Amino acid sequence: MEKTSLFGKRLKEERIKLGLNQAEAAEKCGFSREMWGKWERGENRPSSEKLFSFSKIGIDIDYVMHGRRGETAAMPSESLSAEEKELLALFRQLGSGSRKELADYAAFKLVVEKKAQTALGKVSNG
Known part of the structure; x- marks a missing residue:
């Protein structure tokens, strides 16, 4: 089997693993089916x-x-919790605009939490 057909076979495996059909995968990546x-x-x-x-x-x-799994996929310490898996599954179903909004919101929430922690640290230490 030549490399191109191996590539295609593996791409299809990954798409199916994500529970997507060709049209859904193509749309999420910005390509035609x-x-x-x-x-x-x-x-x-x-x-x-x-x-x-x-x-x-x-x-x-x-x-x-290349036919080999990435290091992060094989690391047991990096396994996702049920909550993380649910969030990732929902995230993957969103369109690109909604994904960007969600990522921006998560970044905003992180900044707010860090500021709150810093303020608490100053109050308790000060």
């Missing part, structure tokens, strides 16, 4: 820039490209 189908059939290979967009939806690029 037709283009996605060509990649899975081994008719074409995406650019490295396009590969990066795959990783944003949870596709293991190292596996798709």
Whole structure:
């Protein structure tokens, strides 16, 4: 089996693992379903820039490209809690605009929490 068809086979495995059909995966990454189908059939290979967009939806690029799982996927200490898995599943279902809004909100909440912790530290130490 040539490398392109292995790439396509692995890409399809990753997509199915995420519970997405071709149209859903393509939409989440900003491509047409037709283009996605060509990649899975081994008719074409995406650019490295396009590969990066795959990783944003949870596709293991190292596996798709080389047949080996990324180090983070194999580390038991990095396993997700049930709450994290639920959040990730919901996040993956959002469109790109909503994902950006959610990421911005999470960053905002983190800043607020850090400021509150700093203020508490100053009060209790001061």
